[in-house]
Amino acid sequence: MSATSADTRPGRTTDPALRGPVARPGSRLLHRMVWLRLTLLLSAPLAWMLLVYVVALAALLITSLWSVDSLTSEIDRTWTLDNFRTLLENDVYRKVTVRTLGVAVAVTLIDVAIALPIAFYMAKVASPRVRRMLVVAVLTPLWASYLVKVFSWRVVLSEGGLADWTGLGSPGYGLTAVVITQAYIWLPYVILPIFASLERVPDSLLEAAGDLGAPSGFVLRTVVFPLLVPGIVAGAIFSFSLTMGDYITVNIVGGANQMLGNLVYINAGAANNLPLAAAIAMIPIVVMLVLLTAIRRTGALDNL
Amino acid sequence: MSLSTSAPAQAAVVDRAPAISIRGLRKTYGDVVAVDHVDLDIADGEFFSMLGPSGSGKTTVLRLIAGFEQATAGSVTLGGVDVTRAAPFERDVHTVFQDYALFPHMSVLDNVGYGLRVRGMKKAERRERAQQALDTVRLGHLGARRPAQLSGGQRQRVALARAIVLQPRVLLLDEPLGALDLKLREQMQVELKQLQRELGITFVFVTHDQEEALTLSDRIAVFDAGSIQQLGTPREIYENPTSAYVAGFVGTTNLFDAATSQRLLGVAAEHAVRPERLRLSPGTDTEPARPDEVRLDAVVVETIYLGTGNRVHLRTSDGVELVALEQSTGSLDTREHRGDDVTVRFARADVVPLTSGS
Numbered sequence: 001m002s003a004t005s006a007d008t009r010p011g012r013t014t015d016p017a018l019r020g021p022v023a024r025p026g027s028r029l030l031h032r033m034v035w036l037r038l039t040l041l042l043s044a045p046l047a048w049m050l051l052v053y054v055v056a057l058a059a060l061l062i063t064s065l066w067s068v069d070s071l072t073s074e075i076d077r078t079w080t081l082d083n084f085r086t087l088l089e090n091d092v093y094r095k096v097t098v099r100t101l102g103v104a105v106a107v108t109l110i111d112v113a114i115a116l117p118i119a120f121y122m123a124k125v126a127s128p129r130v131r132r133m134l135v136v137a138v139l140t141p142l143w144a145s146y147l148v149k150v151f152s153w154r155v156v157l158s159e160g161g162l163a164d165w166t167g168l169g170s171p172g173y174g175l176t177a178v179v180i181t182q183a184y185i186w187l188p189y190v191i192l193p194i195f196a197s198l199e200r201v202p203d204s205l206l207e208a209a210g211d212l213g214a215p216s217g218f219v220l221r222t223v224v225f226p227l228l229v230p231g232i233v234a235g236a237i238f239s240f241s242l243t244m245g246d247y248i249t250v251n252i253v254g255g256a257n258q259m260l261g262n263l264v265y266i267n268a269g270a271a272n273n274l275p276l277a278a279a280i281a282m283i284p285i286v287v288m289l290v291l292l293t294a295i296r297r298t299g300a301l302d303n304l
Numbered sequence: 305m306s307l308s309t310s311a312p313a314q315a316a317v318v319d320r321a322p323a324i325s326i327r328g329l330r331k332t333y334g335d336v337v338a339v340d341h342v343d344l345d346i347a348d349g350e351f352f353s354m355l356g357p358s359g360s361g362k363t364t365v366l367r368l369i370a371g372f373e374q375a376t377a378g379s380v381t382l383g384g385v386d387v388t389r390a391a392p393f394e395r396d397v398h399t400v401f402q403d404y405a406l407f408p409h410m411s412v413l414d415n416v417g418y419g420l421r422v423r424g425m426k427k428a429e430r431r432e433r434a435q436q437a438l439d440t441v442r443l444g445h446l447g448a449r450r451p452a453q454l455s456g457g458q459r460q461r462v463a464l465a466r467a468i469v470l471q472p473r474v475l476l477l478d479e480p481l482g483a484l485d486l487k488l489r490e491q492m493q494v495e496l497k498q499l500q501r502e503l504g505i506t507f508v509f510v511t512h513d514q515e516e517a518l519t520l521s522d523r524i525a526v527f528d529a530g531s532i533q534q535l536g537t538p539r540e541i542y543e544n545p546t547s548a549y550v551a552g553f554v555g556t557t558n559l560f561d562a563a564t565s566q567r568l569l570g571v572a573a574e575h576a577v578r579p580e581r582l583r584l585s586p587g588t589d590t591e592p593a594r595p596d597e598v599r600l601d602a603v604v605v606e607t608i609y610l611g612t613g614n615r616v617h618l619r620t621s622d623g624v625e626l627v628a629l630e631q632s633t634g635s636l637d638t639r640e641h642r643g644d645d646v647t648v649r650f651a652r653a654d655v656v657p658l659t660s661g662s
Contacts, residue, residue: 202403202405204402204403204405205405207372207392208401208406208466210372210393211372211399212393212418213393214418214422215393226409
């Protein structure tokens with residue numbers, strides 16, 4: 001253990017290139033100026049948020065307060081509440097709104113009912129390998145085009161199609177077909193948040209409940225379900241709002257039925273009444289705002 | 305509840321059937337053998353520790369006793385009843401988990417009362433008993449809080465209260481102090497020991513901390529590679545380790561292989577001697593060794609200050625590495641320095657022959 005040649009020991013190097021601080025003026029400036037760092041970091045996303053969300057929504061609101069000259073089809077930019085008066089007074093709009101809400105509720109209930117056991121199996125029962133495969137299986141449909149999926153359901157539900165062959169019988173094109181198709185399309189968006197919140201429940205909690213004498217049904221009710229509520233709420237918001245805004249599925253498998261999305265589409269396109277389309281588009285937005293406020297009141301989003 | 309009521313629990317060790325009896329226990333996961341040939345009797349009211357490094361099978365044995373795992377072979381008997389195939393809720397044992405496993409959405413009081421709620425107890429009585437259990441662990445004033453609002457030591461106590469409120473005969477503790485800092489650990493060790501005496505419950509305590517096991521336990525089983533290496537009281541384990549593994553894992557030790565033993569002691573078998581049994585004197589004295597002691601010349605390789613004393617690493621003239629522990633005497637002069645010559649002496653009676661293992 002003689003230490004005669006000190007310079008060969010690690011940490012005692014004399015190579016000047018390795019010693020001392022490194023010079024990085026740019027980093028030094030950013031290190032000193034916190035506001036500059038924040039500005040550089042946040043300006044792009046903030047601008048994006050402002051443009052995409054706030055400006056677009058404001059434009060929608062403003063447009064809904066205009067009207068269309070019935071003779072020239074020119075947009076008349078004087079403020080008026082006529083569009084909203086039409087929505088309230090005309091029975092069609094109320095019916096379509098109720099129908100859209102009904103479909104959205106049905107889709108959400110079906111999706112949550114299917115997603116709960118799948119997510120539970122994925123998070124708590126399956127081996128890591130099976131879990132990975134299931135996650136991929138749940139995500140894969142998201143890579144396929146929306147239109148392809150809806151049209152394949154049109155084929156499945158058509159007269160003499162797969163649903164008829166299997167003996168289940170097709171409900172035919174109509175609201176039931178819309179609910180089935182939408183439930184299929186939005187299912188991954190419901191499974192994933194429930195799966196994520198279940199994965200965060202440590203296994204030891206379930207073991208502890210069992211250890212204290214609780215049978216499995218009791219454990220599900222008193223431990224698992226309360227911890228899942230944020231995940232279920234998140235998934236339900238996805239399926240509900242996505243169904244509320246959809247207009248393609250109902251066109252392809254919905255028969256003669258109309259939903260809010262269709263009305264917006266028709267008025268913005270064929271009917272050439274952009275202000276009325278904007279006003280109709282406000283309905284799902286208002287519904288979602290009311291719903292989110294109500295959910296927030298219950299505290300279900302606190303643990304999100 | 306005074307601490308002097310431990311006498312009945314002690315007496316019970318003698319006349320009742322063992323609280324836990326394990327025979328030929330084996331657990332495999334595919335090709336991996338986690339636990340093999342474990343035979344164990346744990347007496348009623350005993351504080352029993354299972355000590356070993358991670359992966360030694362101690363936690364698996366605990367989980368087999370609790371019923372979270374199914375044994376591949378062998379049997380587990382609790383208070384004379386074979387429970388090898390019974391579900392966790394069919395066994396009169398409760399577990400305190402390493403991560404405490406408190407229900408985050410319930411108040412502390414509801415956590416403690418959960419087992420009573422499962423048993424259908426009325427709300428008023430449930431709250432009263434849960435409150436009593438919380439008082440026992442000195443958390444009576446925090447019943448309304450959520451687990452997330454408690455410190456690590458407090459959560460630990462809630463987990464204890466949740467288990468003892470059900471008055472189990474056996475409490476299983478899976479590294480319960482592992483997540484606490486040193487000061488809190490030492491405090492909780494004292495409290496655990498007091499609690500166990502007061503309640504007279506059998507504690508089965510899993511730990512990788514040899515000092516903790518020595519301090520707390522009536523008996524210790526030292527685990528390695530899925531089986532018990534040695535079973536005995538803390539004193540037996542520390543003073544008379546039967547294998548190099550136990551001698552090395554429990555405390556620090558000086559191991560002599562067969563060749564070195566032959567040279568130093570005249571016996572060709574493995575031996576061990578504890579660092580605190582080595583006596584050092586400065587310089588190379590000429591005084592010959594007495595017949596009942598071993599005398600060696602050595603050089604100080606490193607001296608490490610421990611606060612309570614010094615740990616001195618030595619190398620003898622024929623290349624044997626030794627560690628000695630010197631209690632602090634308050635005088636700075638006695639401290640050996642790197643490169644100093646010292647004479648090492650230890651009594652032959654302090655050298656332990658290692659009979660099993662290698």
